[in-house]
Amino acid sequence: MTAAVIPETPGAYTGAAPYLQVRDLSVRFATEDGVVRAVDGVSFAVERGRTLGIVGESGSGKSVTSLAILGLHDPKRTTIAGQILLGGRDIVGLDEESIRRLRGRDMAMIFQDPLSALHPYYTVGRQVAEAYRVHHPDASWREAHRRAVEMLDRVGIPQPARRANQHPHEFSGGMRQRAMIAMALVNNPELLIADEPTTALDVTVQAQILDLLADLQREFHSAIILITHDLGVVSQVADDVLVMYAGRAVEYGTAEQVLRRPQHPYTWGLLSSVPSLHGDPDADLIPIRGNPPSMIHPPPGCAFHPRCGYALLGSASTPGAAAGACEVDVPQLRQVQERGHTVACHLPEGKRVEIYRRDIAQAGVVR
Amino acid sequence: MTHPPTGPSGPSASAAALLEVTGLTKHFPVRGGWRRSGVVRAVDGVDFAVRRGETLGLVGESGCGKTTTGRMLVRLLEPTGGRIVFEGRDITHAKRRGLRPLRQDLQIIFQDPYASLNPRHTVGKIVAMPLVVNGIKPPGGVKRRVQELLEIVGLNPEHYNRYPHEFSGGQRQRIGVARALALRPKLIVADEPVSALDVSIQAQIINLLRGLQRELGLAFVFIAHDLAVVRHFCQRVAVMYLGKIVEIGDRDDIYQRPAHPYTRALLSAIPDVAQPNGRALRDTEEAGGGAAGNGPAGRIRLTGDVPTPLNPPSGCRFRTRCWKAQEKCAVQEPPLADIGGRGGALVACHFPETEPLR
Numbered sequence A: 001m002t003a004a005v006i007p008e009t010p011g012a013y014t015g016a017a018p019y020l021q022v023r024d025l026s027v028r029f030a031t032e033d034g035v036v037r038a039v040d041g042v043s044f045a046v047e048r049g050r051t052l053g054i055v056g057e058s059g060s061g062k063s064v065t066s067l068a069i070l071g072l073h074d075p076k077r078t079t080i081a082g083q084i085l086l087g088g089r090d091i092v093g094l095d096e097e098s099i100r101r102l103r104g105r106d107m108a109m110i111f112q113d114p115l116s117a118l119h120p121y122y123t124v125g126r127q128v129a130e131a132y133r134v135h136h137p138d139a140s141w142r143e144a145h146r147r148a149v150e151m152l153d154r155v156g157i158p159q160p161a162r163r164a165n166q167h168p169h170e171f172s173g174g175m176r177q178r179a180m181i182a183m184a185l186v187n188n189p190e191l192l193i194a195d196e197p198t199t200a201l202d203v204t205v206q207a208q209i210l211d212l213l214a215d216l217q218r219e220f221h222s223a224i225i226l227i228t229h230d231l232g233v234v235s236q237v238a239d240d241v242l243v244m245y246a247g248r249a250v251e252y253g254t255a256e257q258v259l260r261r262p263q264h265p266y267t268w269g270l271l272s273s274v275p276s277l278h279g280d281p282d283a284d285l286i287p288i289r290g291n292p293p294s295m296i297h298p299p300p301g302c303a304f305h306p307r308c309g310y311a312l313l314g315s316a317s318t319p320g321a322a323a324g325a326c327e328v329d330v331p332q333l334r335q336v337q338e339r340g341h342t343v344a345c346h347l348p349e350g351k352r353v354e355i356y357r358r359d360i361a362q363a364g365v366v367r
Numbered sequence B: 001m002t003h004p005p006t007g008p009s010g011p012s013a014s015a016a017a018l019l020e021v022t023g024l025t026k027h028f029p030v031r032g033g034w035r036r037s038g039v040v041r042a043v044d045g046v047d048f049a050v051r052r053g054e055t056l057g058l059v060g061e062s063g064c065g066k067t068t069t070g071r072m073l074v075r076l077l078e079p080t081g082g083r084i085v086f087e088g089r090d091i092t093h094a095k096r097r098g099l100r101p102l103r104q105d106l107q108i109i110f111q112d113p114y115a116s117l118n119p120r121h122t123v124g125k126i127v128a129m130p131l132v133v134n135g136i137k138p139p140g141g142v143k144r145r146v147q148e149l150l151e152i153v154g155l156n157p158e159h160y161n162r163y164p165h166e167f168s169g170g171q172r173q174r175i176g177v178a179r180a181l182a183l184r185p186k187l188i189v190a191d192e193p194v195s196a197l198d199v200s201i202q203a204q205i206i207n208l209l210r211g212l213q214r215e216l217g218l219a220f221v222f223i224a225h226d227l228a229v230v231r232h233f234c235q236r237v238a239v240m241y242l243g244k245i246v247e248i249g250d251r252d253d254i255y256q257r258p259a260h261p262y263t264r265a266l267l268s269a270i271p272d273v274a275q276p277n278g279r280a281l282r283d284t285e286e287a288g289g290g291a292a293g294n295g296p297a298g299r300i301r302l303t304g305d306v307p308t309p310l311n312p313p314s315g316c317r318f319r320t321r322c323w324k325a326q327e328k329c330a331v332q333e334p335p336l337a338d339i340g341g342r343g344g345a346l347v348a349c350h351f352p353e354t355e356p357l358r
């Protein structure tokens, strides 16, 4: 890449290249009904010691993006294009053996669904120990087990030595999640991808887990990607935020920029949907109107246009009028005035700022 | 009723109670190991009632027994003790035949959208299943009704012939909601039904469930950990801790005048999107300290060991993490009681908080 106009990471630079650089990533699945364009030209970067929050509608491609980074897609059904640089090395298309060596040691993932990551037949302790032994073949079982118990303790599982001998089904949902975090962290990975890591947890445990991740990040200076639909969580832990819609990045910036001065209509919709702790509890919530787009036949132009209240459309009342920009051209991420903040929307920046002040911030929706 | 309710919900609640639960208990034996005789006291004597068309929120720490309670209500788990009365009928140990009509009236939406959908069935078949099993022929046919249901929950009719693995987490949960709605039940136990959904769909589903509640008089037991969501959906809220209800009352009492220290800790830990860069705040925050507040700025950090239901602490189960604990708390279990000043809300604490939150 030549000197980029758009910085890869929105926030402060350390000078060094970001540990993870994702460039123009596309992921497609062949299905009976057609090709699913799950991820379509997404770029972002995460430096060591920083946390990127990825938010977006269900089905917008967040998990597919992270599975691509970890090389977990079935190559027979999946087409991946673009670059994924891990410590400067492109890992797209690496053979299974090489990627397996990276996985669990250099990068690890906490899944949305703890049951799929934990084997029902083995004790939790054994599975954590196993994850350790994969990358420490010289370690004895006893050593690995000790390390497993230590990790279970670290993630706040009470009586870890005893709990290590239980099976996943004997754990509550939240405890399974903690066990999985223990498994992911057992080798101190440099990149940790956490896909909805606290979705199943109550707020006090959620706070503990987020603290834990922050502690470990401080200690090991790892890069973290946190995928979540909980904007409260994002606002608490993310340095940078990437907003996805229909497989594309629509807004990218620091947490402050995206959450406080959002410029994309979809981001406005997201923020407005959050149930408030302070407003009228009996008022209906304000979801984004309409339904999620088909990922096989996404709407032309801006994929959000059928649901966008501000779309530039051709005038329906004027026969023969040209279609509006939003129906035709796919908006690209463009830098706004503030450095590091990029938005993919056809509306002029001045207009977006004005609409946000008038309709969104004023309505007290984003408090 | 032959057995007058002994629960603290009292006669006023029972008058219109759809569901009434007393002393409900579930102990799981610990298998193997050196502590063969042990039991996990997953749910350890809970009392509550749900009126017709009402939503009771069930919140509390991971592992406190919410799912176990919910599964006992819909009879997916056999209670160890206590009683479940539905529409005046004791269904605690109802057998298969007696259960059939009940299964229609009582539905559950599961916490885990992955485990709860048969991977070999199409979405259409999954949602149609309750109709088929119960021999119900909706006007316009099963397929029409199923497509209607898919649309209600925000799925595309193009999804009818797809399989669960082709869906994202949130989409799968919507399939579960559609399935639960198929039989038009009277009470739905919803176990974290929106936890896996993004906020916009979550808002849609909450609005949808609220609409269904208003129009069809549906009652819900709504298990969730997102207290902001609970506030928008539940008329009453029960807070559980380690197998017990520690506080139960009307929404406003719980959110504005929480009396139990644990409830206060829960409310204070809610991450607030209005506080970006909360990260900096979190780093400078102090532990415990009893300063009950609202939002991250006044967050109460619970310290101390998280106890286990294998061996719960004596007296008050929260005492190992409570900043107000005194000797009495270790000796005597606090009963769920009305401390006055709150429309009948009950709290189990020897030293309840009395100041309303700001």
Ligand SMILES: Nc1ncnc2c1ncn2[C@@H]1O[C@H](COP(=O)(O)OP(=O)(O)OP(=O)(O)O)[C@@H](O)[C@H]1O
Residues within 6 Å of the ligand: A029, A031, A036, A037, A038, A056, A057, A058, A059, A060, A061, A062, A063, A064, A065, A112, A229, A295, B165, B166, B167, B168, B169, B170, B171, B196, B198
């Ligand atoms: N193996 C697959 N085959 C076909 N389509 C798939 C496959 N995996 C995912 N998809 C589709 O790709 C899109 C993106 O899915 P993904 O799981 O990344 O969503 P997500 O953003 O993580 O959503 P959620 O918040 O619900 O977890 C969805 O439309 C989904 O249906």
Ligand SMILES: Nc1ncnc2c1ncn2[C@@H]1O[C@H](COP(=O)(O)OP(=O)(O)OP(=O)(O)O)[C@@H](O)[C@H]1O
Residues within 6 Å of the ligand: A169, A170, A171, A172, A173, A174, A175, A200, A201, A202, B028, B029, B040, B041, B042, B060, B061, B062, B063, B064, B065, B066, B067, B068, B069, B111, B309
């Ligand atoms: N089949 C089982 N055998 C043994 N113990 C169990 C079993 N099912 C649940 N438990 C235990 O019972 C307790 C309550 O579990 P439950 O799943 O009801 O919690 P929960 O409140 O739903 O938690 P979460 O918020 O994490 O879903 C936990 O300690 C759990 O480990």
Ligand code: SF4
Residues within 6 Å of the ligand: A264, A265, A266, A302, A303, A304, A305, A306, A308, A309, A310, A311, A312, A326, A331, A344, A345, A346, A347
């Ligand atoms: S490009 Fe057009 S349709 Fe898309 S978000 Fe902007 S205004 Fe709305």
Ligand code: SF4
Residues within 6 Å of the ligand: B260, B261, B262, B316, B317, B318, B319, B320, B322, B323, B324, B325, B326, B329, B334, B348, B349, B350, B351, B352
């Ligand atoms: S009874 Fe004692 S330990 Fe329990 S919550 Fe009240 S003050 Fe705390």
Ligand SMILES: [Mg+2]
Residues within 6 Å of the ligand: A062, A063, A064, A112, A195, B168, B169
């Ligand atoms: Mg996902």
Ligand SMILES: [Mg+2]
Residues within 6 Å of the ligand: A172, A173, B066, B067, B068, B111
């Ligand atoms: Mg549960």
